[in-house]
Amino acid sequence: MSVAVSDAMPIFEPTHLCIVVPVLNEAQGIQATLQALAPLRQRGARVVVVDGGSQDDTRALAQAHADAVIEGPRGRALQMNAGAALGWGEVLLFLHADTTLPEHADAHLLQALSQGHVWGRFDVRIDGRPRMLAVVAAMMNLRSRWTGIATGDQAIFMRRATFAQVGGFAPLPLMEDIDLSQRLCAVGPPACLRQRVLTSGRRWEQRGVWRTIVLMWRLRWRYWRGESAHSLAEDYR
Template sequence: MATQHPSDSQCDPLYLSCIVPVWREAATIGATLAHLQPLRDSGHEVIVVDGGSDDGTARLAAGHCDRVMQSGRGRAVQMNAGAQVAKGDILLFLHVDTRLPGSALAALDRFRVSRKAWGRFNVRLSGRRPMFRVVAWFMNQRSRLTGIATGDQALFVRRPVFEALRGFEEIPLMEDVELSSRLRLVSRPFCVSDPVVTDSRRWERHGTWHTILFMWRLRWRYWRGDSPETLASLYQSDVRDASES
């Protein structure tokens, strides 16, 4: 079902709020916000939501974005908190290790005048291994076929739709899948072919095939009905095992 939007909204200029949830990202927050400076230069806002970092992340972000705020820890909690104070008509949720393409604003302006309620970008992994291109291709095809997006794809949504759906469900994992499952009942996603680039460090640290199989295992268990809390525990255990190996 297509979402109806006020006819005059197509005449309004694009006003974007980019919401970046962070936790212990002192090493990367500077580069992330430098990459987003062109958005601010174009009149859009960047909001950093810190989940209680103890490494100075919030201090390092101050002055390089429009607002730094504190919230409870958890990506869904943080993104909802950012959305509550955002001023933009379109909300863009961006992971700290994901980079937008140079064409992002033009793509989002096309989305603005479309009849879609939400959308996402294709994704590319930053590493140079040929296998990463294959992985990204399958991620993008899966998303196109299912209408489900993950956070690595820089999900964006019209603010009235986000508010009507009461935002992200505040669960410890799969909040992006859960929200896009509800969003696709409103409309199919607006798909941007120019990819965002997501850091491949997780894939390199854990191993490509291990990461593929593990993430599919998590998603299968989620669709089977396992609780997000159980899946989050499995995810954290996998992270610990990788760091200790």
């Protein structure tokens, strides 16, 4: 990534960053996810956890490690919109509950935005036993660079003004990250950061790596052909 710095472009500080974490029944791992954000909070970033109606101890466990824990309508897209609606921060980062940011993620993304990008994402690494997960992650990163489309696993970030400009996340039960990426690409190309987030490989391991790969490609293909995200979500479940 090489972009000339504009004199008119503000230089953001970590205090301008808001990290939105949508959760649903994530008691097993939410503390580790949020504890990993402690250095960013010490530098001024604010963390908002948006619960979609957990039936376990997710909200109670998150309280000590976030600046706010709120309840939102169930659905990742709706929860992320609810977190953004608090109005904190000039920069928004949407982080899945099973994903860990790389060291100094705040500095990397703020630098990218200060160099002219209005949105971006990180490369991803998938944590899990199957060796094929490394190939899956590599293909995700390459596909994202070629197409400009990011997935939620890659920790999408953007200026708040840009988020408002494109209308936030559409109320979709699936493919909300692809839908948002398409609208963001109309505003500008993403900053594709080489630093890697670490995301859980649990869905690949639970369903089987190859079965999950085939399923996701089939769903994306049907989405590109115009099929409703609501019908795709039924098949995904």
